[in-house]
Every structure is written in structure tokens, then in C-alpha cells.
Amino acid sequence: MMLAVDIAGIKMKTPVMTASGTFGSGPEYADFVDLNKIGAIVVKGTTLTPRDGNRGRRIAETPAGMLNCIGLENPGVDEFVSRILPGLAAYDVPIIVNIAGATTDEFAELARRLSVPGVAGLELNISCPNVKEGGIAFGTDCASAAAVVAAVRRNTALPVITKLSPNVTDIVSIARAAEDAGSDAVSLINTLLGMSIDIRRWRPELGNVLGGLSGPAIKPVALRMVWQVARAVKCPVIGLGGIMTANDAIEFLLAGASAVAVGTANFVNPRASVEIAEGIRDYLVERGIKHVSELVGRVNENI
Amino acid sequence: MSKIVADGIVIEHFSLAPMIKRLTLGAPAIARAAQPGQFVHVRVGEGYHPLLRRPLSIAEVDREVGNITVIYRIVGQGTALLASLPPGEFVDCMGPLGNGFDLNTERPLLVGGGMGLAPLLFLAKALCPKPVTALMGGRTKEELWWRNVFLGVCRSIHVTTDDGSMGRKGFTVNLLPELLENCKYDRIYACGPLRMMEGVARLARDKGIPCQISFEDHMACGVGACLSCTCAGTDGKRRKVCSDGPVFWAEEVLEL
Structure with missing residues (x-):
């Protein structure tokens, strides 16, 4: 029980979630890890209609990280609700659906269609760097972000988490705008926009030219932003960005995150989310700390 | 058929040709479950660079001893690091992953080019003692060290090279019609460059022979979660x- 947390009404056995786009909808990894031991699964970005995603090469490895430009490939919300969601009922783990609309109305409609039993919460993807319409356009402007959150808020009673982009000048102002518009929590960071070039062919490695950088390379940036946002908002903060180990996760908790999400690490170690939770528990036991919440935001800047 | 993550111990690791290595790992649970066409997702080193796993086709399996063998080309940092591992070292393996070949055949023809021949080797061995015919292509005879690897596994081996330095001059698809005229194959399996597989699949369709192909692509997760490696099916899905792959029925994913 020392790891159990309640994030905006979503009750989790551990504060370690899986990040959207890195864990499918969960069963993809069921051979390797007990899904019932994960804090929450955040399902791959879901749109109103099916999307094929981007053409060409979609991933490239970079130092201590990777770039991706998947482009929100997904079967669409109706297919998710009718075909995928029923299968997830077999697991005792909260399912949070990441949603991406091309317009504010689409976000609202997605929220409405996903307000069904089996969905524990919604994560608003206003930070995808890989699609032309929607996505990050909503996440780089306070008014647009607030409009999306408000529209979703009016169409669902589910807990709403807004996923923030690091590709902005001032992430704190976007976080505040989301909170003021009714977001129950914020999650950060989505990927950092990046690029890599094949010097043999003089071409970008990715089919979409640019992609989102993830993995341990982005952890210091993510940690900094989590620390800044956690000091500025009252709602819970979910920290993510390059978390590979329990020690990484503990840094995010100390910086002010109430929960964390594991993304790219799943590709390297399918058991990462559970092993990180076990590592946090060991850390608490070693130090005689009764509950993980006692770590949240406790970094002491007075050196 | 269970998929697992397990440390494989390096049993044997040597060069087959310049930049080509053959690695045998002791990994009993993976060896027991592996089917021809499946792959292992290998983590090279424990650090963060390189970060991702490498998908490697399973080229041979010894179920009794509990070994799997991969044959790979050194193409970048990950495979270069892998190539440096001596016997006794451990390699973190995830597998066996993907769906393998359909083995329901009496007279199989295997068509391969380049590293696409690696999964076909496992397939050829699994199909023995059925009479296996192999057709393999390369740019020059230097690339066709594969022939020695397949000797003893196949009833007959046919070779093409782009420059004519070994076997018939030209591509595998140039020689294939002749083979199809001379012998009644009931299944064709192809793995190699996309254009080769398309050519093979067209000829197979014209002859009414069921054809399976095996794709390769850049991938991160290896289990269908990250969607780095998706392709369009001919049914629109x-x-x-x-x-879902890497082995597909040709008409499932190729517009022929």
C-alpha cells in the first residue's frame, strides 16, 4: 500500500504508469509483464477516424535516445471501444486513453465516445509533434490549450489529464491554462522535436524529416520542466521523459511529480514499469519512508 | 508458444564472410519455442547507447542442446558491439517474436537474397527431410558464401549473380520461371529485397502456387506496441x- 496513489480520482496500485504510444493498449506486453502490477496504462493516441500514420521510416536511434514520427497511427475511437476495450476488462489496471483531435470539436466528440465503463481517464494529446493538423498546435498556445480542455471537460465526467509539449517557450503558462480550464492533472513531457541525417545519402533518416526525441537523453529537460510546473499548479503532475530506472523515477517524484510514466524504457525492458515500482518500494523501505507521497516535491533547493 | 526475455550465453561466434558473423547463443526456452521465420530482439550492452534492441532472424535452432543461431551483417554501432562479444558473455534476448512460416508443404521452393537467406536456413532445416529447393541471388560470387551454408540442407541449390561471377547471370526472378517450368512446387517462400519478393510473388501467383514472404523493417518494441514497422495490407487494414509478420502471405501485403 506504500505505493498506492490517487491521481485525480484514478486509483493506482503504484505511481508508475506506461506512457502513451510505447505500450500499445497493454496486451501486446502481457507475455512479458503482469499488467495487473502497473499503475495505469495510457493507451496509444486515439483519433476520431482511423489513421494510417506517416509514410517512410518512422524511427531512428540517437545517442541515449530515439526519434519517432509514427504520426498517430491508430484504428480510430469506435474500433477501440468496440474491439480493444472489452479485452482490457480482463486486467485489474486503470486504462487511460490518450486522445488527439484535429479540432476542438473532435476532442469533445472523442471525450464523449470514450466516456464508457472500462475507461478510467482521458489524456489530452495537445503535444504530438508528428501530425500536421491538431496535436501540438493546441499545446503551444494558452488559449487553444484552454479551449480544448474546456470542450473536453463539458463532454465527460472522467478525470482529464492534459499532456504538455516541451516544444514551447514557457511550459508553465500552458500548464496553468490547462488547469484553469478544468484539467484534473497534467502530464509532461511529450517528445522534444528533433532530427537526424544520414550522411551517406544526404537525407533525413526519418520519413517525416522531423520526429520526437525520447529516451534517457531528454531526462534532464523533462525533470526541469516537471519541477517548474509542479511549483506553479495545484493539480497533480505526472512526470515522464527518459525514465529508465527507479532512481530516475524518484528524481521526478522529488521534483514534484505525484506519479510517473515509463515510455521508451518499455522497448528496452518490457518489465521496466514493474521493476521501477519495485525499486521505488525498496528505496522507501530502506529509508523508513511510509508512503511514496512523502517524496513528492521534496527536493530541497536550499543547498 | 511462450515469448520470454532471457540471457543467452554466447556459445560460438565467428565470421562467415567479411562483415558477416554467425552467433550461437545458449537460450533453451527460446530454442524450444522458436519457429522458422521468427526473430529474437537482442539488447546489445547494458548502457544507453545503443539504446534499442536489434531484431535478428533466427537462422538455426538446436532444440535438444537449447541453442539458437543468428547470422547477421555488421551495419552499425549495435551490430559492431555485438560482434565483439566472445564466448561466455551474455546477450539479453527477447523472443521468439513474430509469426513464422506455414510449414504445410511437400515440395517447397525457397527464394532468398542477401541477409534474407538467414530465416530461410532455419526453414530449410525444419522442412527436412522433405526435398527443399533453394534459389539464391547476390551481386557477386563473394556474396554467395550462403551456398555453402545451405549445402547438405537442400536437395538442390540454384544461384544467380548480377555480374555472372557465379551461377546464372541476372536476378533470381530471371531464373525462377525456368525452375517453375521444370518442377511442380506446392509452396514458395521468399525473403530478401522488396522488389525481389514482389517479382517472386507475381510468378507464384501466375502459377497458382501459394507464396509466403518475410519483411524486415526498423522496429523499437518488437511486439506490436510502438507501430514503427507497420505496413498497408491489401485489404486496407x-x-x-x-x-502480424514478419511472415505474410504475399497477397496479404503486396499489390501484385
Whole structure:
């Protein structure tokens, strides 16, 4: 029980979630890890209609990280609700659906269609760097972000988490705008926009030219932003960005995150989310700390 | 058929040709479950660079001893690091992943080019003692060290090279019609460059012979979660190379 947390009404056995786009909808990894031991699964970005995603090469490895430009490939919300969601009922783990609309109305409609039993919460993807319409356009402007959150808020009673982009000048102002518009929590960071070039062919490695950088390379940036946002908002903060180990996760908790999400690490170690939770528990036991919440935001800047 | 993550111990690791290595790992649970066409997702080193796993086709399996063998080309940092591992070292393996070949055949023809021949080797061995015919292509005879690897596994081996330095001059698809005229194959399996597989699949369709092909692509997760490696199916639905494939029926994913 020392790891159990309640994030905006979503009750989790551990504060370690899986990040959207890195864990499918969960069963993809069921051979390797007990899904019932994960804090929450955040399902791959879901749109109103099916999307094929981007053409060409979609991933490239970079130092201590990777770039991706998947482009929100997904079967669409109706297919998710009718075909995928029923299968997830077999697991005792909260399912949070990441949603991406091309317009504010689409976000609202997605929220409405996903307000069904089996969905524990919604994560608003206003930070995808890989699609032309929607996505990050909503996440780089306070008014647009607030409009999306408000529209979703009016169409669902589910807990709403807004996923923030690091590709902005001032992430704190976007976080505040989301909170003021009714977001129950914020999650950060989505990927950092990046690029890599094949010097043999003089071409970008990715089919979409640019992609989102993830993995341990982005952890210091993510940690900094989590620390800044956690000091500025009252709602819970979910920290993510390059978390590979329990020690990484503990840094995010100390910086002010109430929960964390594991993304790219799943590709390297399918058991990462559970092993990180076990590592946090060991850390608490070693130090005689009764509950993980006692770590949240406790970094002491007075050196 | 269970998929697992397990440390494989390096049993044997040597060069087959310049930049080509053959690695045998002791990994009993993976060896027991592996089917021809499946792959292992290998983590090279424990650090963060390189970060991702490498998908490697399983080229041979010894179920009794509990060994799997991969044959790979050194192409980048990950495979270069892998190539440096001596016997006794451990390699973190995830597998066996993906769906393998359909083995329901009496007279199989295997068509391969380049590293696409690696999964076909496992297939050829699995099909023995059925009479296996192999057709392999390369740019020059230097690339066709594969022939020695397949000797003793196949009833007959046919070779093409782009420059004519070994076997018939030209591509595998140039020689294939002749083979199809001379012998009644009931199944064709192809793995190699996309254009080769398309050519083979067209000829197979014209002869009414069921054809399976095996894709490769850049992938991160290997289990259908990240969607790095998806392709379009001919029915309009998307396919994941890692988990729906890498083996597909040709007409499922190729416009012929």
C-alpha cells in the first residue's frame, strides 16, 4: 500500500504508469509483464477516424535516445471501444486513453465516445509533434490549450489529464491554462522535436524529416520542466521523459511529480514499469519512508 | 508458444564472410519455442547507447542442446558491439517474436537474397527431410558464401549473380520461371529485397502456387506496441511487421 496513489480520482496500485504510444493498449506486453502490477496504462493516441500514420521510416536511434514520427497511427475511437476495450476488462489496471483531435470539436466528440465503463481517464494529446493538423498546435498556445480542455471537460465526467509539449517557450503558462480550464492533472513531457541525417545519402533518416526525441537523453529537460510546473499548479503532475530506472523515477517524484510514466524504457525492458515500482518500494523501505507521497516535491533547493 | 526475455550465453561466434558473423547463443526456452521465420530482439550492452534492441532472424535452432543461431551483417554501432562479444558473455534476448512460416508443404521452393537467406536456413532445416529447393541471388560470387551454408540442407541449390561471377547471370526472378517450368512446387517462400519478393510473388501467383514472404523493417518494441514497422495490407487494414509478420502471405501485403 506504500505505493498506492490517487491521481485525480484514478486509483493506482503504484505511481508508475506506461506512457502513451510505447505500450500499445497493454496486451501486446502481457507475455512479458503482469499488467495487473502497473499503475495505469495510457493507451496509444486515439483519433476520431482511423489513421494510417506517416509514410517512410518512422524511427531512428540517437545517442541515449530515439526519434519517432509514427504520426498517430491508430484504428480510430469506435474500433477501440468496440474491439480493444472489452479485452482490457480482463486486467485489474486503470486504462487511460490518450486522445488527439484535429479540432476542438473532435476532442469533445472523442471525450464523449470514450466516456464508457472500462475507461478510467482521458489524456489530452495537445503535444504530438508528428501530425500536421491538431496535436501540438493546441499545446503551444494558452488559449487553444484552454479551449480544448474546456470542450473536453463539458463532454465527460472522467478525470482529464492534459499532456504538455516541451516544444514551447514557457511550459508553465500552458500548464496553468490547462488547469484553469478544468484539467484534473497534467502530464509532461511529450517528445522534444528533433532530427537526424544520414550522411551517406544526404537525407533525413526519418520519413517525416522531423520526429520526437525520447529516451534517457531528454531526462534532464523533462525533470526541469516537471519541477517548474509542479511549483506553479495545484493539480497533480505526472512526470515522464527518459525514465529508465527507479532512481530516475524518484528524481521526478522529488521534483514534484505525484506519479510517473515509463515510455521508451518499455522497448528496452518490457518489465521496466514493474521493476521501477519495485525499486521505488525498496528505496522507501530502506529509508523508513511510509508512503511514496512523502517524496513528492521534496527536493530541497536550499543547498 | 511462450515469448520470454532471457540471457543467452554466447556459445560460438565467428565470421562467415567479411562483415558477416554467425552467433550461437545458449537460450533453451527460446530454442524450444522458436519457429522458422521468427526473430529474437537482442539488447546489445547494458548502457544507453545503443539504446534499442536489434531484431535478428533466427537462422538455426538446436532444440535438444537449447541453442539458437543468428547470422547477421555488421551495419552499425549495435551490430559492431555485438560482434565483439566472445564466448561466455551474455546477450539479453527477447523472443521468439513474430509469426513464422506455414510449414504445410511437400515440395517447397525457397527464394532468398542477401541477409534474407538467414530465416530461410532455419526453414530449410525444419522442412527436412522433405526435398527443399533453394534459389539464391547476390551481386557477386563473394556474396554467395550462403551456398555453402545451405549445402547438405537442400536437395538442390540454384544461384544467380548480377555480374555472372557465379551461377546464372541476372536476378533470381530471371531464373525462377525456368525452375517453375521444370518442377511442380506446392509452396514458395521468399525473403530478401522488396522488389525481389514482389517479382517472386507475381510468378507464384501466375502459377497458382501459394507464396509466403518475410519483411524486415526498423522496429523499437518488437511486439506490436510502438507501430514503427507497420505496413498497408491489401485489404486496407494495417499490418505490424513485428507481430502480424514478419511472415505474410504475399497477397496479404503486396499489390501484385
